[in-house]
Amino acid sequence: MTANYVSRDNFGMYAQTAIGPGPFLMGANTLLGNDVYNRDGQDLGDIKEFMIDMASGRIAYAVLSFGGLMGLGDKLFAVPWSALALDTENKRFTLNVPKDALKEAPGFDKGHWPSMSDKTWARGVHKFYGTPYSGD
Amino acid sequence: MTANYVSRDNFGMYAQTAIGPGPFLMGANTLLGNDVYNRDGQDLGDIKEFMIDMASGRIAYAVLSFGGLMGLGDKLFAVPWSALALDTENKRFTLNVPKDALKEAPGFDKGHWPSMSDKTWARGVHKFYGTPYSGD
Secondary structure, rough: OOOOOOOOOOOOOOOOOOOOOOOOEEEEHHHHOOEEEEEOOOOEEEEEEEEEOOOOOOEEEEEEEEOOOOOOOEEEEEEEEEHHEEEEOOOEEEEEHHHHHHHHHOEEEEEOOOOOOOOOHHHHHHHHHHOOOOOO | OOOOOOOOOOOOOOOOOOOOOOOEEEEEHHHOEEEEEEOOOEEEEEEEEEEEEEEOOEEEEEEEEEOOOOOOOOEEEEEEHHHHEEEOOOOOOOOOHHHHHHHHOOOEOOOOOOOOOOHHHHHHHHHHOOOOOOOO
């Protein structure tokens, strides 16, 4: 069975569908490992982490592995939160990027994380995904 | 050893202290299980989850267990993000609430999560912790 937020719901937060926090509020831990697909229904990878901007409390980036794509298995990719949408029907995230285009995505090695508050780095990431960058 | 974001850093994001995302951006998964103390240096409990407001991408609440407090071990407590501060020296969160006052904190049973987008519930939580509620 594929891991998704229901199978990772150790605290029963989604047990009652009529009430409870979801889908407006979702547990970060339950969303880890969730699949990410594009709108063409292609499996792109999965969520490894959420990076919290501590001052604002915003999730600035999800960190993805595009493990299914040739040659990208060892790298991690920071994807702006606003580039992702939760697909509650299929219980997965949607990232609207063609699979081929991800070969050009800005990634990094696990042992060499970028300084995510660096504006040049952040601008490049937002430019790639076409998301607004508010840090300037 | 107490679990903290360094011991839970499976991806090496804090391995290089001079660069990398922290402490401005921190991995949500690395912060799970972190201790929460008050300003008097009392151990209040630990972080069990972060609830993401999916529309805005904000962490609306951390979900805490006040397991060390008599009679509160079975309950969970939603604490507004703005009530928490990361203490990077001690690698833990600070929640400025006296230990005794937590007996009156609004909590819930694991099998009965509140509808966190309900305004009456949210107002009550923010009132208890003295944090601004922007949902009205």
